[in-house]
Amino acid sequence: MKRLAPINESTRERRLEEFERQCRERRIPLTPQRRVLLKAVLDLDSHPTADQVHAAPSVRRARISRATVYRALESLVRLGIIAKACHPHGVVRYDGRVEQHHHLICLRCGAVVDVAAPELDALPLPDASALGFEVENYRVQLRGLCRRCREKEGT
Protein backbone atom coordinates (compact mmCIF):
# COMPACT_ATOMS: atom_id res chain seq x y z
CA MET A 1 0.00 0.00 0.00
CA LYS A 2 1.33 3.39 -0.92
CA ARG A 3 0.66 6.87 0.26
CA LEU A 4 -0.69 8.92 -2.60
CA ALA A 5 1.66 11.46 -4.09
CA PRO A 6 0.57 15.08 -3.86
CA ILE A 7 -1.68 16.31 -6.62
CA ASN A 8 0.59 17.33 -9.46
CA GLU A 9 0.57 20.38 -11.64
CA SER A 10 -1.26 18.86 -14.58
CA THR A 11 -3.96 17.28 -12.44
CA ARG A 12 -4.41 20.59 -10.71
CA GLU A 13 -4.87 22.32 -14.03
CA ARG A 14 -7.36 19.73 -15.12
CA ARG A 15 -9.36 20.16 -11.93
CA LEU A 16 -9.44 23.91 -12.29
CA GLU A 17 -10.69 23.59 -15.84
CA GLU A 18 -13.26 21.07 -14.73
CA PHE A 19 -14.39 23.59 -12.15
CA GLU A 20 -14.79 26.36 -14.72
CA ARG A 21 -16.64 24.05 -17.03
CA GLN A 22 -19.06 23.06 -14.29
CA CYS A 23 -19.69 26.68 -13.43
CA ARG A 24 -20.50 27.58 -17.01
CA GLU A 25 -22.63 24.51 -17.52
CA ARG A 26 -24.66 24.99 -14.39
CA ARG A 27 -24.70 28.78 -14.71
CA ILE A 28 -23.07 29.29 -11.38
CA PRO A 29 -20.94 32.39 -10.86
CA LEU A 30 -17.26 31.70 -11.21
CA THR A 31 -15.75 33.97 -8.62
CA PRO A 32 -12.06 34.52 -8.01
CA GLN A 33 -12.58 33.53 -4.38
CA ARG A 34 -13.81 30.09 -5.31
CA ARG A 35 -10.90 29.58 -7.62
CA VAL A 36 -8.42 30.57 -4.93
CA LEU A 37 -10.13 28.25 -2.46
CA LEU A 38 -10.15 25.32 -4.83
CA LYS A 39 -6.45 25.82 -5.52
CA ALA A 40 -5.79 25.99 -1.80
CA VAL A 41 -7.58 22.70 -1.11
CA LEU A 42 -5.76 20.97 -3.94
CA ASP A 43 -2.41 22.32 -2.80
CA LEU A 44 -2.90 21.61 0.89
CA ASP A 45 -3.27 17.95 0.10
CA SER A 46 -4.09 17.17 3.67
CA HIS A 47 -7.74 17.02 4.64
CA PRO A 48 -8.09 20.57 5.77
CA THR A 49 -10.85 21.98 7.87
CA ALA A 50 -12.50 25.14 6.61
CA ASP A 51 -10.41 27.08 9.06
CA GLN A 52 -7.18 25.58 7.85
CA VAL A 53 -8.13 26.57 4.34
CA HIS A 54 -8.86 30.05 5.60
CA ALA A 55 -5.41 30.16 7.16
CA ALA A 56 -3.59 29.08 4.00
CA PRO A 57 -1.23 31.80 2.75
CA SER A 58 -2.89 32.10 -0.64
CA VAL A 59 -6.27 32.56 0.99
CA ARG A 60 -4.97 35.11 3.46
CA ARG A 61 -3.34 37.04 0.67
CA ALA A 62 -6.64 37.15 -1.20
CA ARG A 63 -8.30 38.45 2.00
CA ILE A 64 -11.17 36.01 1.72
CA SER A 65 -13.47 36.19 4.68
CA ARG A 66 -14.15 33.24 6.91
CA ALA A 67 -17.84 33.15 5.99
CA THR A 68 -16.98 32.95 2.32
CA VAL A 69 -14.58 30.12 2.95
CA TYR A 70 -17.30 28.11 4.66
CA ARG A 71 -19.88 28.89 2.01
CA ALA A 72 -17.65 28.45 -1.01
CA LEU A 73 -16.26 25.13 0.14
CA GLU A 74 -19.80 23.84 0.44
CA SER A 75 -20.51 25.06 -3.08
CA LEU A 76 -17.49 23.23 -4.40
CA VAL A 77 -18.73 20.09 -2.71
CA ARG A 78 -22.15 20.51 -4.29
CA LEU A 79 -20.45 20.91 -7.65
CA GLY A 80 -18.63 17.66 -7.03
CA ILE A 81 -15.23 19.35 -7.43
CA ILE A 82 -14.09 18.47 -3.97
CA ALA A 83 -15.51 16.09 -1.39
CA LYS A 84 -16.09 15.88 2.29
CA ALA A 85 -13.93 13.44 4.15
CA CYS A 86 -15.55 11.28 6.78
CA HIS A 87 -13.82 11.73 10.06
CA PRO A 88 -14.24 10.58 13.65
CA HIS A 89 -13.63 14.00 15.16
CA GLY A 90 -16.19 16.76 15.25
CA VAL A 91 -14.95 18.93 12.43
CA VAL A 92 -15.78 19.03 8.76
CA ARG A 93 -12.84 18.12 6.59
CA TYR A 94 -12.54 18.60 2.88
CA ASP A 95 -10.84 16.30 0.45
CA GLY A 96 -9.37 17.55 -2.79
CA ARG A 97 -9.34 14.06 -4.22
CA VAL A 98 -12.52 12.90 -5.78
CA GLU A 99 -11.24 9.75 -7.46
CA GLN A 100 -11.29 6.40 -5.77
CA HIS A 101 -8.87 6.20 -2.91
CA HIS A 102 -8.83 5.13 0.70
CA HIS A 103 -8.03 6.49 4.10
CA LEU A 104 -5.74 5.54 6.90
CA ILE A 105 -7.23 7.14 9.99
CA CYS A 106 -5.63 7.55 13.36
CA LEU A 107 -8.32 7.08 15.95
CA ARG A 108 -6.36 9.06 18.48
CA CYS A 109 -5.15 12.21 16.75
CA GLY A 110 -7.43 12.09 13.75
CA ALA A 111 -4.68 12.12 11.15
CA VAL A 112 -5.88 11.02 7.74
CA VAL A 113 -3.55 9.66 5.10
CA ASP A 114 -4.64 9.09 1.52
CA VAL A 115 -3.59 5.74 0.21
CA ALA A 116 -3.76 3.78 -3.00
CA ALA A 117 -4.73 0.16 -2.52
CA PRO A 118 -5.56 -1.56 -5.80
CA GLU A 119 -6.86 -4.59 -3.95
CA LEU A 120 -9.60 -2.42 -2.48
CA ASP A 121 -10.52 -0.55 -5.61
CA ALA A 122 -12.96 -2.91 -7.24
CA LEU A 123 -14.87 -4.46 -4.40
CA PRO A 124 -18.05 -6.36 -5.13
CA LEU A 125 -20.46 -3.70 -4.04
CA PRO A 126 -23.50 -5.02 -2.26
CA ASP A 127 -26.88 -3.88 -3.47
CA ALA A 128 -28.27 -1.12 -1.26
CA SER A 129 -31.38 -0.36 -3.27
CA ALA A 130 -33.59 -2.39 -0.97
CA LEU A 131 -32.70 0.10 1.73
CA GLY A 132 -33.55 3.06 -0.46
CA PHE A 133 -29.94 4.06 -0.89
CA GLU A 134 -28.24 4.90 -4.12
CA VAL A 135 -24.55 4.34 -3.59
CA GLU A 136 -22.29 6.65 -5.57
CA ASN A 137 -18.93 5.51 -4.39
CA TYR A 138 -17.19 4.03 -1.43
CA ARG A 139 -14.18 4.51 0.76
CA VAL A 140 -12.41 1.99 2.89
CA GLN A 141 -11.34 3.43 6.19
CA LEU A 142 -8.40 1.67 7.74
CA ARG A 143 -8.62 2.61 11.37
CA GLY A 144 -5.86 2.38 13.88
CA LEU A 145 -3.03 4.34 15.38
CA CYS A 146 -0.36 6.34 13.65
CA ARG A 147 3.26 6.03 14.65
CA ARG A 148 3.36 9.13 16.75
CA CYS A 149 0.31 8.18 18.78
CA ARG A 150 1.59 4.66 19.30
CA GLU A 151 4.85 6.06 20.64
CA LYS A 152 3.18 8.19 23.23
CA GLU A 153 0.78 5.40 24.10
CA GLY A 154 -0.96 5.20 27.43
CA THR A 155 -2.50 8.64 27.70
Added chain:
Amino acid sequence: MKRLAPINESTRERRLEEFERQCRERRIPLTPQRRVLLKAVLDLDSHPTADQVHAAPSVRRARISRATVYRALESLVRLGIIAKACHPHGVVRYDGRVEQHHHLICLRCGAVVDVAAPELDALPLPDASALGFEVENYRVQLRGLCRRCREKEGT
Protein backbone atom coordinates in the same frame (compact mmCIF):
# COMPACT_ATOMS: atom_id res chain seq x y z
CA MET B 1 -27.04 -6.44 1.92
CA LYS B 2 -29.10 -6.16 5.03
CA ARG B 3 -29.63 -3.50 7.59
CA LEU B 4 -28.43 -4.73 10.95
CA ALA B 5 -31.09 -5.61 13.47
CA PRO B 6 -31.08 -3.61 16.70
CA ILE B 7 -28.78 -4.85 19.42
CA ASN B 8 -30.70 -7.52 21.26
CA GLU B 9 -31.12 -8.14 24.94
CA SER B 10 -28.46 -10.78 25.33
CA THR B 11 -25.86 -8.82 23.39
CA ARG B 12 -26.64 -5.82 25.52
CA GLU B 13 -26.09 -7.84 28.66
CA ARG B 14 -22.83 -9.16 27.34
CA ARG B 15 -21.65 -5.66 26.54
CA LEU B 16 -22.52 -4.38 29.97
CA GLU B 17 -20.62 -7.22 31.57
CA GLU B 18 -17.69 -6.59 29.30
CA PHE B 19 -17.76 -2.99 30.46
CA GLU B 20 -17.69 -3.93 34.11
CA ARG B 21 -14.90 -6.37 33.52
CA GLN B 22 -12.83 -3.72 31.77
CA CYS B 23 -13.37 -1.31 34.61
CA ARG B 24 -12.21 -3.80 37.19
CA GLU B 25 -9.25 -4.89 35.11
CA ARG B 26 -8.03 -1.41 34.40
CA ARG B 27 -8.98 -0.13 37.83
CA ILE B 28 -11.27 2.52 36.48
CA PRO B 29 -14.22 3.64 38.57
CA LEU B 30 -17.44 2.02 37.51
CA THR B 31 -19.95 4.78 38.01
CA PRO B 32 -23.70 4.52 37.61
CA GLN B 33 -23.60 7.36 35.10
CA ARG B 34 -21.34 5.46 32.75
CA ARG B 35 -23.55 2.43 32.95
CA VAL B 36 -26.62 4.47 32.10
CA LEU B 37 -24.80 6.12 29.22
CA LEU B 38 -23.57 2.86 27.79
CA LYS B 39 -27.06 1.42 27.95
CA ALA B 40 -28.40 4.51 26.22
CA VAL B 41 -25.94 4.24 23.36
CA LEU B 42 -26.67 0.55 22.89
CA ASP B 43 -30.40 1.17 22.96
CA LEU B 44 -30.41 4.17 20.68
CA ASP B 45 -28.91 2.05 17.95
CA SER B 46 -28.54 5.09 15.71
CA HIS B 47 -25.25 6.89 15.70
CA PRO B 48 -26.10 9.44 18.30
CA THR B 49 -24.24 12.64 18.99
CA ALA B 50 -23.34 13.32 22.60
CA ASP B 51 -26.30 15.65 22.79
CA GLN B 52 -28.71 13.04 21.53
CA VAL B 53 -27.45 10.71 24.20
CA HIS B 54 -27.94 13.46 26.74
CA ALA B 55 -31.51 13.86 25.52
CA ALA B 56 -32.35 10.17 25.79
CA PRO B 57 -35.12 9.55 28.36
CA SER B 58 -33.04 7.23 30.50
CA VAL B 59 -30.26 9.79 30.67
CA ARG B 60 -32.64 12.62 31.48
CA ARG B 61 -34.20 10.54 34.20
CA ALA B 62 -30.79 9.93 35.73
CA ARG B 63 -30.16 13.71 35.59
CA ILE B 64 -26.72 13.27 34.10
CA SER B 65 -25.11 16.56 33.22
CA ARG B 66 -24.06 17.42 29.72
CA ALA B 67 -20.39 17.65 30.69
CA THR B 68 -20.48 14.17 32.13
CA VAL B 69 -22.08 12.83 28.97
CA TYR B 70 -19.27 14.24 26.88
CA ARG B 71 -16.57 13.00 29.22
CA ALA B 72 -18.02 9.60 29.93
CA LEU B 73 -18.62 8.79 26.27
CA GLU B 74 -14.98 9.51 25.60
CA SER B 75 -14.02 7.20 28.44
CA LEU B 76 -16.15 4.44 26.97
CA VAL B 77 -14.40 4.93 23.65
CA ARG B 78 -11.01 4.73 25.34
CA LEU B 79 -12.13 1.51 27.00
CA GLY B 80 -13.07 0.16 23.59
CA ILE B 81 -16.66 -0.44 24.68
CA ILE B 82 -18.13 1.86 22.08
CA ALA B 83 -16.59 3.49 19.05
CA LYS B 84 -16.64 6.74 17.21
CA ALA B 85 -18.33 6.69 13.87
CA CYS B 86 -16.66 8.49 11.01
CA HIS B 87 -18.98 11.04 9.55
CA PRO B 88 -18.89 13.77 6.93
CA HIS B 89 -20.68 16.34 9.09
CA GLY B 90 -19.06 18.29 11.87
CA VAL B 91 -20.33 16.45 14.90
CA VAL B 92 -18.93 13.54 16.84
CA ARG B 93 -21.08 10.46 16.58
CA TYR B 94 -20.83 7.38 18.71
CA ASP B 95 -21.39 3.85 17.58
CA GLY B 96 -22.53 1.15 19.95
CA ARG B 97 -21.38 -1.56 17.60
CA VAL B 98 -17.77 -2.49 17.86
CA GLU B 99 -17.84 -5.61 15.73
CA GLN B 100 -17.16 -5.56 12.04
CA HIS B 101 -19.89 -3.83 10.10
CA HIS B 102 -20.25 -1.19 7.45
CA HIS B 103 -21.96 2.10 6.87
CA LEU B 104 -24.34 3.45 4.35
CA ILE B 105 -23.90 7.21 4.49
CA CYS B 106 -26.09 9.84 2.96
CA LEU B 107 -23.85 12.63 1.78
CA ARG B 108 -26.68 15.10 1.94
CA CYS B 109 -28.41 14.60 5.27
CA GLY B 110 -25.71 12.60 7.00
CA ALA B 111 -27.89 9.61 7.80
CA VAL B 112 -25.86 6.54 8.71
CA VAL B 113 -27.25 3.03 8.39
CA ASP B 114 -25.45 0.01 9.79
CA VAL B 115 -25.28 -2.82 7.35
CA ALA B 116 -24.05 -6.37 7.21
CA ALA B 117 -22.20 -7.23 4.03
CA PRO B 118 -20.37 -10.53 4.26
CA GLU B 119 -18.62 -9.87 0.96
CA LEU B 120 -16.89 -6.90 2.59
CA ASP B 121 -16.01 -8.57 5.84
CA ALA B 122 -12.78 -10.30 4.99
CA LEU B 123 -11.01 -7.97 2.64
CA PRO B 124 -7.36 -8.53 1.84
CA LEU B 125 -6.00 -5.79 4.05
CA PRO B 126 -3.06 -3.96 2.60
CA ASP B 127 0.02 -3.57 4.74
CA ALA B 128 0.18 -0.14 6.29
CA SER B 129 3.23 -0.67 8.45
CA ALA B 130 5.52 1.05 5.97
CA LEU B 131 3.53 4.20 6.67
CA GLY B 132 3.87 3.79 10.41
CA PHE B 133 0.26 2.86 10.86
CA GLU B 134 -1.04 -0.05 12.85
CA VAL B 135 -4.46 -0.85 11.49
CA GLU B 136 -6.90 -2.21 14.05
CA ASN B 137 -9.97 -2.61 11.91
CA TYR B 138 -11.69 -1.17 8.92
CA ARG B 139 -15.04 0.07 7.78
CA VAL B 140 -16.36 0.35 4.30
CA GLN B 141 -18.33 3.52 3.79
CA LEU B 142 -20.89 3.28 1.05
CA ARG B 143 -21.55 6.87 0.16
CA GLY B 144 -24.54 8.17 -1.70
CA LEU B 145 -28.01 9.51 -1.21
CA CYS B 146 -30.79 8.11 0.89
CA ARG B 147 -34.29 7.82 -0.48
CA ARG B 148 -35.62 10.92 1.16
CA CYS B 149 -32.80 13.12 -0.10
CA ARG B 150 -33.12 11.73 -3.60
CA GLU B 151 -36.81 12.56 -3.60
CA LYS B 152 -36.25 16.17 -2.72
CA GLU B 153 -33.33 16.38 -5.14
CA GLY B 154 -32.18 19.62 -6.67
CA THR B 155 -31.50 21.71 -3.60
Added chain:
DNA sequence: ATACGTGCAAAGCGTTTGCATTTCT
Protein backbone atom coordinates in the same frame (compact mmCIF):
# COMPACT_ATOMS: atom_id res chain seq x y z
C1' DA C 1 -7.18 7.77 51.93
C1' DT C 2 -6.76 8.79 47.44
C1' DA C 3 -7.54 9.11 42.85
C1' DC C 4 -10.97 9.82 39.80
C1' DG C 5 -15.67 11.18 38.23
C1' DT C 6 -19.48 14.50 38.48
C1' DG C 7 -22.12 18.88 38.17
C1' DC C 8 -22.28 23.56 37.23
C1' DA C 9 -21.34 27.52 34.80
C1' DA C 10 -18.33 29.86 31.92
C1' DA C 11 -15.27 29.83 28.18
C1' DG C 12 -13.78 28.21 23.68
C1' DC C 13 -14.14 26.88 19.02
C1' DG C 14 -16.16 25.82 14.64
C1' DT C 15 -19.95 27.12 11.82
C1' DT C 16 -24.03 29.61 10.26
C1' DT C 17 -26.85 33.61 9.33
C1' DG C 18 -28.89 38.42 8.35
C1' DC C 19 -28.03 42.18 5.87
C1' DA C 20 -26.00 45.68 2.98
C1' DT C 21 -22.92 45.67 -0.82
C1' DT C 22 -20.47 43.92 -4.70
C1' DT C 23 -19.74 40.88 -8.52
C1' DC C 24 -20.81 37.62 -12.16
C1' DT C 25 -23.66 36.33 -16.15
Added chain:
DNA sequence: AGAAATGCAAACGCTTTGCACGTAT
Protein backbone atom coordinates in the same frame (compact mmCIF):
# COMPACT_ATOMS: atom_id res chain seq x y z
C1' DA D 1 -31.01 43.92 -14.85
C1' DG D 2 -31.25 40.01 -12.12
C1' DA D 3 -29.36 36.35 -9.56
C1' DA D 4 -25.98 35.02 -6.75
C1' DA D 5 -21.71 35.59 -3.92
C1' DT D 6 -19.09 38.36 -0.61
C1' DG D 7 -17.81 40.63 3.82
C1' DC D 8 -18.79 41.80 8.34
C1' DA D 9 -20.41 41.01 12.72
C1' DA D 10 -23.39 38.86 15.56
C1' DA D 11 -25.58 34.62 16.75
C1' DC D 12 -25.54 29.72 17.36
C1' DG D 13 -24.46 25.10 18.62
C1' DC D 14 -21.23 21.64 19.95
C1' DT D 15 -17.54 20.69 23.08
C1' DT D 16 -14.16 21.60 26.67
C1' DT D 17 -12.54 23.38 31.03
C1' DG D 18 -11.83 25.08 36.00
C1' DC D 19 -13.30 24.28 40.24
C1' DA D 20 -15.70 22.53 44.35
C1' DC D 21 -17.74 18.49 45.75
C1' DG D 22 -18.95 13.63 45.74
C1' DT D 23 -17.96 8.75 45.04
C1' DA D 24 -15.67 4.27 43.75
C1' DT D 25 -11.78 1.48 44.91
